[in-house]
Amino acid sequence: MAIAISARYDHSNDTVIHEQILQSRRGKTLINKNKQTDPGEFGRPNQMANRVKRLIQKLVLGASVICIMGFYCLTRTTLLATQSVSLSPCMPNVQVRNNSHRTLKDATCTPKVNLMFMKTHKTASSTLMNILLRFGEKHQLKFALPDGRNDFFYPSSFFRTQVKSYQPGLCYNVICNHMRFNAPEVEKLLPPDTVFFTILRDPADLFESSFHYYKGYMPQTWMIPGENQMEEFLKHPNRYFNPTGFNSFYLKNLQFFDFGFENNLEKDDPRVKEGIEYIEKQFQLVLLSDHFEESLILLKDALCWTMDDLVFFKLNARNATSVSRMSPELRTRAREWNGADWRLYQHFNATFWARVKAYGRSRMEEQVKELRRRNAEMEAICIDGGRAVGASDIMDRDMKPWQPIGKASILGYNLRNNIEQQYEELCRKMLTPEIQYLTNLGVNLWVTRLWGWFKDNFVRFGFS
């Protein structure tokens, strides 16, 4: 099986040029100039000149994008200082009007609205974020949103000046975009009674997901030989892993990294234990994507929310053909390789189930059943065909999720036609992917969109 990395430039006459770097099974690198593609085209005398011209065009375009982004980064501080601010300071203890029926037990608590959701990568965090965005909109809460892109300049550490229209003294109710956690900065932004919560995933599954999704962003993985690059990597990680390589954090202890820690620690390093203790202190609730519904019930309990607040559709899931099967042995290897994350997960897996026990196992089962019933009900109301579909089958542009480089593996949904008016808005919001949702909230995602346009039109990494 070969790895093909190709750069594409679409001319007005739709000419497509591929330059493929093919790596043979034996690990030798060959440069294939696509000689067999079109003898007519390659036979022309000025073929070489044309190719050089197009290569220069591509380079100029790439350099321009980098310059624009660099310019934006350099000028951000100045831009922030001159932006007009429309937010007023938020009221502490905003009262939520909840019309839905509550049980007697719930009747005494007040819904929590000051929320810090630490959005970890590849942990069902987009599904949870969609729930939070809808809750926040419904109750007119103030979001601390990013500016220009959909994250807070990840993988840089979070600083409150990265928040859209930030001014000292302003306060916010909810923050839930990807960031590299930085507690002192987050704390200065949110009210003192803010509930901090986050979500973790078994590092074996997370590694598999991350390897697939971010492969195009990690040059060190491109030349791994063999049909199953992830398996090959896990068999000989030290042969392929470069801790100082570009975006290497996606390959090792990504969760630990997201919380602001060094990701190249081995599991027995005392800093891992310290990190776990720190997270334990900072976060009141740590959820597990592997038990997503149970997690939401615990969240509802901690935040005094209602079942109506929890309904969701699975977002950002991959099509089945993009998921690599992992043998028990490979899972063990993935957990060993991500040793710090594995310890982190084990620790919070234990606290999670202790919480479920305290909540009541049979009560939990009933609640999960009820949540699933409601989700199924919403599915029938909102989703055309009742299930997720591939990107090419999504009709409405606003419903198309962001895709990884060079592959359209992330599923999305089509809204049903003729949805009853009372459900129309809810259905649309439940199915709207993160980028479009943030745009609807007023975030100008120009950096993300520029990159998206460049990624989809000029860069194509094919992994066959």
Ligand SMILES: Nc1ncnc2c1ncn2[C@@H]1O[C@H](COP(=O)(O)OS(=O)(=O)O)[C@@H](OP(=O)(O)O)[C@H]1O
């Ligand atoms: N409800 C629910 N339960 C369990 N798992 C779920 C759920 N929703 C999303 N997912 C899976 O989460 C993966 C995407 O995670 P994120 O949304 O955090 O990704 S991202 O970092 O924002 O890109 C992605 O995993 P992979 O498919 O393995 O990549 C989704 O399938």
